[in-house]
Amino acid sequence: MIDLSPINIAGHTFLAVTVLLPKTTLLAVTSDKGYIMCGALDVALLNEKLKDRKVIAGRAVGVRTIEQLLNAPLESVTYEAEELGIHKGMIGKDALLKMI
Template sequence: MITVEPLEVDGIIFTAVSVELPKTTLLTISNDIGYIMCAALDVDIFNEIPKLKERNVIAGRAMGVRTIDQLLNAPLQKITDASKEHGWEVGMTGKEALLKIS
């Protein structure tokens, strides 16, 4: 099942997506600037491959989350280099990161 819903964070609307996969759930919260996601996806690829690095993708990843609420409140374990230009840091919560790109 795929669920796409608007998500209000401190009065700002983001898009929350949950994709139920076998034995895991893919979670993302995004706006038109960037996104945070669960550890089912890898952000390192956007820092390591030159053609992808040129895209300046703003993304962060949290581990061990199973719900959108957990993703909002978990510390980001990895972030892309481009997200640092928006004030993102490893260890900040997903909510803190999203508010910096709102």
């Protein structure tokens, strides 16, 4: 099952994506500029092999719901996210607000 839901954070609308897979769930919340995602996101791949794409993204691990993703500290972020002031340890929803 795939669920796409708009969510509101501080008056801004983001899109929450939940993909139920066998034995795991993929979670992401996106803005027009970037996104945060569960541990399935490979930040090293984005920073190294896909660096020319300039992806703005952050990764939180150990989350099982969108609410947890929004409130979890980011475990890693892309170089482009750092350029926007997003850093490791920042809470997911705070990072999203820097992506508007």
